[in-house]
Amino acid sequence: MEFVLGEAILSLLGRIYLYLxxxxxxxxxxELTRKYEGQFRNAGVVLLADIFMALAVVVVVxxxxxxxxxxxx
Numbered sequence: 235m236e237f238v239l240g241e242a243i244l245s246l247l248g249r250i251y252l253y254l255x256x257x258x259x260x261x262x263x264x265e266l267t268r269k270y271e272g273q274f275r276n277a278g279v280v281l282l283a284d285i286f287m288a289l290a291v292v293v294v295v296x297x298x299x300x301x302x303x304x305x306x307x
Contacts, residue, residue, distance in 0.1 A: 241275055248277030 252262045252274070270276040 244278030
């Protein structure tokens with residue numbers, strides 16, 4: 235049951251992302267088959283990974299800024 239819910243959420247997230255990005259069913263299907271192996275779930279996984287990577291970059295840069303602040307001050 236857990237996996238079904240997780241896959242449904244990822245599929246929904248991928249579907250929303252692609253339709254907001256391309257706004258055309260033909261372009262969405264082309265991108266889906268070309269880049270995401272025909273599954274909205276894969277698009278959701280890639281989007282989620284991109285969000286986590288962006289957050290990780292923000293955290294690392296923030297930590298470096300705090301470190302430099304305390305070293306220089």
